[in-house]
Amino acid sequence: MLYIGVDLGTSSVKLVLMDETGKIHGTVTREYPLFFPQPGWSEQKPEDWYAQAIEGLKELLKDADKSQVAGISFGGQMHGLVILDENDNVLRPAILWNDGRTQKQVDFLNGEIGKETLSKYTANIAFAGFTAPKILWVKENEPENFKKIKKIMLPKDYLAYKLSGTFCTDYSDASGMLLLDVQNRKWSKEMCDICGITEDMLPQLFESFEKVGTLKADLAKELGLSENVVIAAGAGDNAAAAVGTGTVGPNKCNVSLGTSGTIFMSSDSFAVDSNNALHSFDHADGKFHLMGCMLSAASCNKWWNDEILKTKDYAAEQKGIEKLGENHVFFLPYLMGERSPWNNPNARATFTGITMDTTREDMTQAVLEGVAFATRDMFEVAKSIGVAPSRTMICGGGAKSPLWRKMIANILNVEVDVPVCEEGPGMGGAMLAMVACGAYKTVEEAAAAIVKVDKTEKPDPELVKKYEARYQQFKTIYPALAETFNKIV
Numbered sequence: 001m002l003y004i005g006v007d008l009g010t011s012s013v014k015l016v017l018m019d020e021t022g023k024i025h026g027t028v029t030r031e032y033p034l035f036f037p038q039p040g041w042s043e044q045k046p047e048d049w050y051a052q053a054i055e056g057l058k059e060l061l062k063d064a065d066k067s068q069v070a071g072i073s074f075g076g077q078m079h080g081l082v083i084l085d086e087n088d089n090v091l092r093p094a095i096l097w098n099d100g101r102t103q104k105q106v107d108f109l110n111g112e113i114g115k116e117t118l119s120k121y122t123a124n125i126a127f128a129g130f131t132a133p134k135i136l137w138v139k140e141n142e143p144e145n146f147k148k149i150k151k152i153m154l155p156k157d158y159l160a161y162k163l164s165g166t167f168c169t170d171y172s173d174a175s176g177m178l179l180l181d182v183q184n185r186k187w188s189k190e191m192c193d194i195c196g197i198t199e200d201m202l203p204q205l206f207e208s209f210e211k212v213g214t215l216k217a218d219l220a221k222e223l224g225l226s227e228n229v230v231i232a233a234g235a236g237d238n239a240a241a242a243v244g245t246g247t248v249g250p251n252k253c254n255v256s257l258g259t260s261g262t263i264f265m266s267s268d269s270f271a272v273d274s275n276n277a278l279h280s281f282d283h284a285d286g287k288f289h290l291m292g293c294m295l296s297a298a299s300c301n302k303w304w305n306d307e308i309l310k311t312k313d314y315a316a317e318q319k320g321i322e323k324l325g326e327n328h329v330f331f332l333p334y335l336m337g338e339r340s341p342w343n344n345p346n347a348r349a350t351f352t353g354i355t356m357d358t359t360r361e362d363m364t365q366a367v368l369e370g371v372a373f374a375t376r377d378m379f380e381v382a383k384s385i386g387v388a389p390s391r392t393m394i395c396g397g398g399a400k401s402p403l404w405r406k407m408i409a410n411i412l413n414v415e416v417d418v419p420v421c422e423e424g425p426g427m428g429g430a431m432l433a434m435v436a437c438g439a440y441k442t443v444e445e446a447a448a449a450i451v452k453v454d455k456t457e458k459p460d461p462e463l464v465k466k467y468e469a470r471y472q473q474f475k476t477i478y479p480a481l482a483e484t485f486n487k488i489v
Helices: 046-061 103-122 131-141 143-148 155-164 171-177 189-195 217-223 237-244 298-309 314-319 360-384 402-412 424-436 443-450 461-474 477-488
Strands: 002-008 012-019 024-031 069-076 082-084 151-153 168-170 204-206 211-214 230-232 252-257 261-267 279-282 288-294 330-332 350-352 391-395 415-419 453-457
Touching (some): 002 155, 002 424, 012 424, 024 046, 046 155, 046 217, 069 155, 069 237, 069 424, 103 131, 131 143, 131 171, 131 189, 151 155, 155 168, 155 211, 155 230, 171 204, 171 237, 171 279, 230 424, 237 252, 237 261, 237 288, 237 424, 237 443, 252 402, 261 360, 288 360, 298 314, 298 360, 314 360, 330 360, 330 461, 330 477, 350 477, 360 402, 360 461, 391 402, 402 415, 424 443
Parallel strands (some): 002 069, 069 230, 252 391, 391 415
Antiparallel strands (some): 002 012, 082 151, 211 230, 252 261, 330 350, 415 453
């Protein structure tokens, strides 16, 4: 049988067609516009997502045996606010995860409601990207739209609704709304009251691997598919990507070196760190996960090479780097401010320790190490509450660098596995559809069967020791500069 994973991203929708062995039978990418109505605002039209997803499905299936398609599921950009009226019309463009207009609402939630109270209700504190502050923004700035709201949903859930007619979401994606009681897997009445909404405006909650319905008859006819094609709830993009790298079950880890960087740790038990430095969310496997997000990761290397060195040959710049663990130059990778663990939009990137004998290679090395050290910052928070994986998967564009993988292995002191196949949230979505259709009993079983390791980078004890000393120096730099950052913005 065949299964479709739909990755609804910020710039495009990517569709993956897979069978239950993990073989990819086709991929399609369809782009749509991103709008910036004001500085710091970021919006998209849900109608564009749907239109391009349908066209993408037609393209994906044009040469496939459509009778073999059994299920469709999703991995989607998180936190975005989609609001519908009583006639299911979209009231306004979706406000996206990277929209920064809600600082006033975030300050209200963290300050007046209080971080401890928010953590008690939702296991998390407010960030500008989360959904609840966006609802408050609409309430305060677009009261006519707010009065008309009948349905509140996340981006991927708009697609699920259009495909199946079921008003639904999953626990992993809902965890990033600041409306879910993450530990108890239910909507928080207190947060609904704070936002001025009722629970019937929110979707029905499902596990990511659960069937929410089947393909609507008119769409089945249009696509040439059976009306019995299962629609599964799907997951937020990071949780779906974690499924695709096998980061499910107890004490598993995945490091992603994309434009931004994440460290994702799955766990059988619920945990929250004392400062809410990491997000504590439900996972797509039915359990829990901790996630740290740094706003600039591989983008630091891209900035350094493209803008400063004026080169596109990243590999050539890394060739002369040999003295690992001995660099006296440090780089704070906060080009876009920082989320985890500092939650400080005023944080800035800096080079520290430059002397007359500093070389081009030293500077390039510092950029790569700075991202790895900042990943270690997040890893240390997880270790402080008893989550300490001994190995990690690695994915994203930065993971293609053998040197960067070596740094991650030795700075975190873990074995680093590279997966054979990396298709991101779309692959995870297809695997969730397999579980919903009964091809596998659990997400863990699907991951064990499908996800394979291509190669492993093992830490070297001598290098681990050298990097430990460097990390102890690195972690003193941000606290020393934090007040300065707030003054120079």
